Amino acid sequence: MFWKRKKKKEEDSLTLSEKAIISLLQSSKKPLSTEFICKKVDKLNLGCVDEPSHFLHRLEKKGIIKKEFSKKEKIILWSLSEKYDRLLR
Amino acid sequence: MNIEEIRKDFPILKRKINGKQLIYFDNSATTQKPVQVINAIKNFYETYNANIHRGIHTLSQEASEMYEDAHKKVADFIGANDMQEIIFVRNTTEAINLVMYSYAMENLEKGDEILTTIMEHHSNLVPWQYVEQKKGIKLKIADIKDDGTLDLDQFKQMINEKTKIIAITHISNVLGTINDIKKIRKMKKDAILLVDGAQSVPHMLVNVKKMNCDFLIFSAHKMLGPTGIGVLYGKKELLEKMKPFLYGGDMISKVEQHKSTFAILPWKFEAGTSNIVGGIGLATAIDYLNKIGMQNVRDHEKELVKYFLEKLEDRNTIIYGPKDPEIKGGCISFNIKGFNYHDIASLLDKSGIAIRSGHHCAQPLLKRLGTTGTCRASFYIYNTKEEIDKFFDILNKIRG
Incomplete structure (x- = not known):
């Protein structure tokens, strides 16, 4: 019961952009770059073009997503974190 | 230092x-606050908090005086004639909107032109787009050179007898370019010159008389002060002719059932309860900057x-x-x-x-x-x- 309440609250607190980012990462089989995510979310017209990047970091702070820097590709790659299941699913 | x-x-x-x-x-976005500003805010709420103007009691008298002194301090800081030329607003964007609604929308006619530059912050572009759409004026946007400085030759060519407002940033918040406002003033003496000083007033000596600008605009939070308080400087003769921006409490002289007369400057443009502590925080920030020089x-x-x-x-x-x-x-x-x-x-x-x-x-x-x-x-x-x-x-x- 406690976990159900907690999950609902966490989901309710997400912005539309945050939900869009999570949805993108859920449907992708591989981690996604900042640029790719920003371009995709921007197309939804939920706010200013810089906002998706801001929300990526907010989701990371909440522990819902994680990032990894690929030195080879010189990009940050984002994916759902291990905590994602516990927090939202 | x-x-x-x-x-x-x-x-x-x-x-x-x-x-x-x-x-x-990240100081172009906002600056950090010294303990002097933080304490001034805390001290106001702990010791002086009251609403300003018309109050008889001691607290209201003291708060009113502090708030008025804040206007005087800002006037001195930018070389204005007196506090009547200093309007406290929420931020730079609101200050430009005030000029847009109370000056441009009232005085510009179809065919008139506003000249601005490609290096403007949205706050000094979007309001003029609105005037263009509503009044049928022409919004001209001057370009930069490859080195990121303003193309002054092109800028000069874009000025003509229809140019009614020149709205320009003093320092670009992206390129850092410092625009030569005195030179621009010389190009056109009879247009309204609005200078966005959000990135200059906190960082260098800015004097409205030396620039001979009609309006100067800046925000407290970019110069050690609190958020939610900004400044519109305007030449007194202009501000006096302009209609109020917001109507209601605190900006009136006399109210009857179907008409009102308005307060003297600067209060005509400061409707409703002001951000009193914001003004006091800004004044403390100015003290701090003056001490450094x-x-x-x-x-x-x-x-x-x-x-x-x-x-x-x-x-x-x-x-x-x-x-x-x-x-x-x-x-x-x-x-x-x-x-x-x-x-x-x-x-x-x-x-x-x-x-x-x-x-x-x-x-x-x-x-x-x-x-x-x-x-x-x-x-x-x-x-x-x-x-x-x-x-x-x-x-x-x-x-x-």
Whole structure:
């Protein structure tokens, strides 16, 4: 019961952009770059073009997503974190 | 200027971010607050809090006096004639909207022209787009040269007898370019000259009489003061002729059932209960800056910009805007080839370094520069060369 309440609250607190980012990462089989995510979310017209990047970091702070820097590709790659299941699913 | 002593006044600089000492290079967005400003706000609420104007009791008298003194302090700081020329607003955007609604919408006619530049912050562009759409005026946008300075020849050519307003930033918040306002004033003496001083007033000596501008606009939070308070300077004769921006409480002289007369300046433009503590916080910030001396602030930033640019130049780095610190404010925009600007900001944050990335509320300029965003490092009085060294330790690791 406690976990159900907690999950609902966490989901309710997400912005539309945050939900869009999570949805993108859920449907992708591989981690996604900042640029790719920003371009995709921007197309939804939920706010200013810089906002998706801001929300990526907010989701990371909440522990819902994680990032990894690929030195080879010189990009940050984002994916759902291990905590994602516990927090939202 | 003793930077170590100055740094002691800023409690936030002791903070650690991701386990690393905070290095704050996002001063063009907002500056940190010294303990003097924080205490002034706290002290007001603890000792003087009351609503201003018309109150008989001691607290209201004291609060009114403090708030009025804040206007006087701002007037002195920018060389205005007196406090009647100083309107407190919420921020730079609101100040420009005030001029747009109370001056431009009332006085401009179809066929008139407003001249601005491609390097404007959205706050000095979007309001004029509204006038263009509503009044059928022509909005002209002057370009920059490849070095990021304003194309003054083109600017001059764009001026004609129909030019009624020139709205220009003093310092670009992306390029750092310092525009020569005196030169621009000489190009057209009979147009309204509105100067966006959001990035200049906090960083250098700005005098409205020397610039001979009609309006100067800036925000407190970019100069050590609190958020939610900004300033519109306007020439008294202009402000007196203008209609109020907002109507209601505190801006009236006499109210009858179907008509009202309005208060004298500046109160005619400060409707409703004001951000009293904001004004007092701004006045304290001005005291702090005056103690340091604005020329010292400018010299310090010039030194930091020079030092930063020397370290930044690299064949894989694109630097936007002029590289001469004499014509550049305290902000530097750049991109590292092959990297996303948000990724650079994110990787720097991991090491406790705060910079800004993205379009910096200047999307037309970024498009003109051929990018959708940049990284931007911007400095203030508490930043040091040692911080810049640490910044490059991390950046060089990133750029490889």
